[in-house]
Structures are given as C-alpha cells and as structure tokens.
Amino acid sequence: MNFFRATFLILFFFSTGFAQKTTRKPNIIYIYADDLGYGELGCYGQTKIKTPNLDKLAKEGIRFTKHYTSTPVCAPARCMLLTGRHGGHSFIRGNYEMGGFADDKEGGQMPLPDGTVTIAKVLKNAGYVTGAFGKWGLGMANTTGNPNNQGFDYFYGYLDQKQAHNYYPTHLWDNGKRDKLNNPFIDVHKKLAPGAPDSAFNYFRGNDYAIDKIADRAQKFITENQDKPFFLYLPMTIPHVSLQVPDEAVKEYLGKFEEKPYYGEKSYASTKYPRATYAAMITYLDKQVGKIQEQIKKLGLDENTVIMFSSDNGTTFNGGTDAKFFNSVAGLRGMKMDIYEGGIREPFIARWPGHIKPGTTTDYVSVQYDIFATLSEIAGVESPPHSDGISLVPALTGVGKMTPREYLYFEFPEKSGEIAIRFERFKAVKSNVKINLNTAWELYDMQVDEKETKDIASNHPEIIQKLNGIVSKEHYQATLREWEFIDPKIEKK
Numbered sequence: 001m002n003f004f005r006a007t008f009l010i011l012f013f014f015s016t017g018f019a020q021k022t023t024r025k026p027n028i029i030y031i032y033a034d035d036l037g038y039g040e041l042g043c044y045g046q047t048k049i050k051t052p053n054l055d056k057l058a059k060e061g062i063r064f065t066k067h068y069t070s071t072p073v074c075a076p077a078r079c080m081l082l083t084g085r086h087g088g089h090s091f092i093r094g095n096y097e098m099g100g101f102a103d104d105k106e107g108g109q110m111p112l113p114d115g116t117v118t119i120a121k122v123l124k125n126a127g128y129v130t131g132a133f134g135k136w137g138l139g140m141a142n143t144t145g146n147p148n149n150q151g152f153d154y155f156y157g158y159l160d161q162k163q164a165h166n167y168y169p170t171h172l173w174d175n176g177k178r179d180k181l182n183n184p185f186i187d188v189h190k191k192l193a194p195g196a197p198d199s200a201f202n203y204f205r206g207n208d209y210a211i212d213k214i215a216d217r218a219q220k221f222i223t224e225n226q227d228k229p230f231f232l233y234l235p236m237t238i239p240h241v242s243l244q245v246p247d248e249a250v251k252e253y254l255g256k257f258e259e260k261p262y263y264g265e266k267s268y269a270s271t272k273y274p275r276a277t278y279a280a281m282i283t284y285l286d287k288q289v290g291k292i293q294e295q296i297k298k299l300g301l302d303e304n305t306v307i308m309f310s311s312d313n314g315t316t317f318n319g320g321t322d323a324k325f326f327n328s329v330a331g332l333r334g335m336k337m338d339i340y341e342g343g344i345r346e347p348f349i350a351r352w353p354g355h356i357k358p359g360t361t362t363d364y365v366s367v368q369y370d371i372f373a374t375l376s377e378i379a380g381v382e383s384p385p386h387s388d389g390i391s392l393v394p395a396l397t398g399v400g401k402m403t404p405r406e407y408l409y410f411e412f413p414e415k416s417g418e419i420a421i422r423f424e425r426f427k428a429v430k431s432n433v434k435i436n437l438n439t440a441w442e443l444y445d446m447q448v449d450e451k452e453t454k455d456i457a458s459n460h461p462e463i464i465q466k467l468n469g470i471v472s473k474e475h476y477q478a479t480l481r482e483w484e485f486i487d488p489k490i491e492k493k
Contacts, residue, residue: 025127025229025379026352027305029296030371031289032081032233034074034135034164034240037315037323038345039330040282048257048326049279053290054309054349061307061351062360062396068367068422069313071412072336072343074161075109075137077312077368078235082118082138082150084372084387087411088474091116092138093483094414101162103170103185108160110480111139112150117384119372120151123231126381129153131225133218134235137161141176148175152233156217158210164237165189165268167244168206172213181208188242191264201261204269209246211238215288219295226299231375234292235312238285239278241319242269249280262320274320306352306378310368314343333452339410339418339429340452355397364395365422367408409474417485421470426460427452428467434485441467 038044041051043058070080071087079085079092087093092110099107112118120130131154132147139145140159147155158164159173166188171178183206192200218234243262253276262274271277289309296302315321315328316336323335334340348366350356370389376382377391388409394400407423417434420427425447432439441464443457444450457464471486478484 024304027230027232027296027301028123028128028375028378029232029234029292029305029307030375031292031307031309032078032134032235033285033309033311034235034237035313035316035336036239036282036285036311036347037326037328037330037335038332038342038347039327040239040315041347043349044347045330046326049282050252051282051286053286053293057289057293057307057309057351058349060353060358061349061356062362064348064350064366064395065361065363066365067310067346067348068344068365068408068410069311069346070367070369071410072313072338073412073414074135074240074312076412078135078137079112081312081368081371082120082233083112083116084119084369084383084389086367086369086388086409086474088409088471089388089476091479093412093478094480095137095161096480096482097162099160099162101165101187101189106140106160106163108140108143108145109137111143111145114144114149116150117386118151119375120147120231120233122151122372122376122381122384123379124151124153126379127229128379129225129228129230130233131155131218131221131230132233132235133157133214133221134233135161135164135237136235137164141173146176154221157214157235158237164210164240165242167210167237167242168204168208169210172210179213181210181213182206183208186269188244188269189264189267190270192270194263196263196270198272201270201272204242204244204271205247209244211236211284211288215291219292222292222295222299222301226301229379236285236288239281239315239321241267241316241321243271243274243277243281243320244269245277245281245284249284250276252283253277253279257325264320266318266320268319271320275322275325278321278326303353306350306355308371309347309349311346314338314345331451337412337415339412339420339431341427341450344410344420350396352396357398360398362395364392364402365408366392366395407470409470411471411475411486413478413483413485419471419486421467422446426463428457428463430467437486 042055096110168183257275264270329342332342334342373383373391410420416432419430
C-alpha cells in the first residue's frame with residue numbers, strides 16, 4: 001500500500017468516525033419527580049434538604065424560574081407532558097381511578113386510547129430506542145394505555161399509581177409482566193393507634209425498595225443502548241407519599257428536626273420520623289440523579305446527552321408531610337390540586353454540554369406541554385400540528401428567538417373545577433366553577449404579586465371581558481361527564 005493511499009484511508013476512517021459521532025442524534029433523559037414542590041431543591045432556595053446533584057445539574061446547565069406543569073395532579077400531568085396537549089384539549093384530565101389498592105384489585109387509571117400521538121412514538125419513529133422507568137398512571141398492560149403500545153420499547157415500574165403509594169410493593173411491571181419483589185403485602189393506608197410502640201412502624205418496611213429496582217433498570221437501559229440514540233423517561237415516585245425510604249437514608253437527617261410520630265391520620269404509611277423521612281426521600285432521589293450523571297460521563301455520552309428534570313405538580317398536603325416547615329412551595333399560594341402557583345409552578349433544570357450555557361437562569365414563562373415540541377426539535381423532527389406547546393430550544397440554548405404566544409391555558413376538573421390563564425404580566429384564575437359556572441375571575445399581577453395575594457380584577461374590566469372568549473376557544477368537550485365542568489350538556493339533578 002503506498003503512502004498516499006494509506007494516508008487517504010486513515011483520513012477517511014477518522015473523518016467518517018467523527019461525522020458519525022457528531023451527527024448522531026442526542027440522547028434525551030427526562031426525569032420527572034412526583035409531588036416535588038417548587039422550593040424543595042437547594043438551587044430553588046431549599047435550606048433544610050440536601051440536593052447536591054440537582055444543584056450541580058443547574059450549575060452546569062439552565063434553571064427555569066417560571067415553568068409550569070400542565071395541571072396539578074399526577075395522571076393528567078403525565079398525559080399532557082407526553083402528548084403536548086393542555087387541560088382543555090387533553091384526553092385525560094383527572095385521576096380517574098379504576099380498581100382498588102389490593103393486589104387483586106389493581107386496575108390503574110383511565111388508559112390512553114389507541115392512536116394517541118406521544119413523544120415516545122415520535123422519537124421511536126425518528127430512530128430512538130425508548131424506555132420508561134417509574135410511575136406510568138396511564139393504563140394497565142391489558143389496555144390500550146400499555147406503555148409498550150404508546151411508543152415505549154421498554155417499561156419497568158408501577159402501572160397503577162395507587163400501587164405507587166407503597167415503596168415496598170409485592171411486584172412491579174416489566175414490559176407487561178409482573179416482576180415479583182421480596183416484599184409482603186403492605187396496606188399502607190392502615191392506621192396505627194397513637195402512642196403505638198416503635199416496633200409497629202416495622203409493618204411499613206420491606207426488603208426490595210422500588211426506587212432501587214427502577215433506578216437499576218434505568219441504568220441498565222442506558223448501558224445496553226449506549227451505541228444508539230435513546231430516550232429515557234424516568235418518572236420517579238419520590239417524594240409522593242407514603243413516607244418510606246431505607247433506614248440508612250433516614251439516619252442522615254435524624255436529630256436535625258423536631259419530630260412528632262405520624263400514625264396515618266391523613267392516610268398513607270405511618271412513620272416515626274416524618275420530617276427526616278421526607279427530607280431523606282428527596283435526597284435519595286437526588287442521589288439517583290447523580291448516579292445517572294456519573295454513568296453518562298463514564299460511558300462517554302456526556303457531550304451528546306441532554307438531561308432534563310422537573311416535577312408533575314406541587315407538594316402534597318397529607319400523609320405526614322409538612323410543607324410549611326420545609327417551605328416546600330417557596331412561599332407561593334396553594335399546593336397539589338390547586339391551580340394557584342404553589343400547585344403548578346415547578347422546578348425545571350436542563351443540561352446539554354455545548355448547547356446550554358452553564359449557570360444560566362431564565363424567567364421565560366414555559367409549561368410542560370411545551371416539552372413535546374422541544375424534544376421533537378432536539379431530535380430533528382417536526383412536532384405534530386396537534387401540539388399545544390412550542391419548542392423551548394431557543395430559550396434553552398440562547399440561539400434564535402422564541403415563538404411568541406398569547407397565553408398559557410390551564411383547566412382542572414377535579415376539586416372545585418378550576419381554570420387559569422397566564423398572559424403578559426398577569427394570571428387570571430377562576431375557582432369553584434363546578435358550583436357556579438359564572439363565578440368571578442380573579443386577576444393577579446405576577447410581576448409584583450407572584451404569591452397571588454391581591455385580586456385586581458375590578459381594576460381591569462377590559463382584561464376580564466376577554467377571558468371567557470379564551471376559555472370558549474381552548475375548551476373541548478371532555479372525555480368523561482365527571483370532567484366536564486365548563487360546558488356541561490346534561491343538567492345536574
């Protein structure tokens with residue numbers, strides 16, 4: 001072989017190898033916490049709970065300060081995230097529960113129908129291997145909502161979110177089949193008598209901690225698919241109650257807070273150290289994020305992987321939690337099931353080396369139904385026209401301009417029936433619509449009153465008169481009668 005031919009072959013080899021490395025679609029990891037409040041991470045002002053890995057993720061990427069979930073409870077938030085639809089268009093709008101808590105009553109939630117366009121399907125068609133690990137909540141394996149029917153090549157975790165109330169379940173689901181765990185059946189909603197002995201709390205402990213099993217499978221998925229572009233959706237159940245975490249994790253916080261045992265008065269598992277356990281759960285979640293970050297670096301995937309982190313709704317109000325003590329919603333009004341800021345404003349962090357400038361903070365107003373369009377653009381494919389969101393790539397990267405839009409729209413049929421519209425510097429809220437269709441709008445100036453303390457609706461009649469028109473435009477008839485609270489076709493008896 002002469003010198004020139006050898007040189008040509010070497011250059012060809014390296015140039016094609018470089019091209020393959022740089023043109024491969026980026027890996028996408030979207031981590032979704034469960035009931036994590038806006039103020040429960042160190043990088044969002046938390047002082048009592050340690051979250052070093054998520055704080056580092058924010059330092060190495062971008063942190064959004066005005067990011068919203070699409071709706072303030074579990075199942076519909078997941079549906080809207082995966083389909084890019086807001087609360088007025090989404091097929092699933094509430095936690096429609098089927099079955100019960102016992103293993104033989106496991107029935108899941110309202111399933112996604114056949115033909116649903118999910119981000120997993122779009123990415124799979126674009127050449128991605130797709131995996132979901134954690135809490136699904138959108139249908140059991142024997143329904144159209146099976147994650148394997150909705151674009152995911154692999155699923156491991158909880159299909160029924162009622163089962164996810166227990167971190168020591170008898171089983172998880174592995175691509176439609178039960179994976180038996182080394183745990184006895186635990187009725188996590190069993191109450192203990194006040195003053196019960198310490199040994200009574202042992203009832204709520206098992207051997208196989210679900211988060212460990214889920215995290216291990218997620219890391220295995222990354223390892224097995226490191227040579228292909230992959231989409232990893234990781235909807236972890238922490239810190240949703242029950243308050244359960246391995247004893248070693250709780251030890252880190254023992255003695256740091258004043259404690260009063262929780263005996264199950266407000267449902268979910270009893271625990272001797274509710275504050276320490278809650279803090280330990282969030283730190284435990286943080287450690288799983290750290291393990292994935294480290295794995296990505298060790299596999300040499302760091303430069304071509306975008307990692308995102310958020311939560312499905314605001315912090316909860318039951319199960320032994322203490323939102324006031326931890327300042328879980330950073331002083332904002334409301335919690336889970338509320339359409340006020342504390343119920344829907346979420347942490348959102350993204351890291352993408354070479355694309356997202358480290359240490360960036362943005363107050364761009366965004367929402368989780370934007371994620372569909374965002375991931376589509378990252379993957380180099382068009383977002384389906386049905387999507388209600390817009391791509392956040394310009395906000396993430398600082399390259400290009402964001403598509404302007406008039407408003408964000410929210411509606412939530414459960415609780416009292418709630419609507420919210422976020423636009424310009426304002427946010428309009430209407431509550432108790434189930435009771436009174438003509439209930440008055442509230443209006444808040446979010447630039448000076450993000451805690452929503454002063455209703456200024458009476459000062460802006462020109463704004464109020466436009467709001468009902470927006471609702472008429474954005475609201476489609478709901479799938480279920482129980483969810484139709486804006487335009488009911490059947491009068492109440």
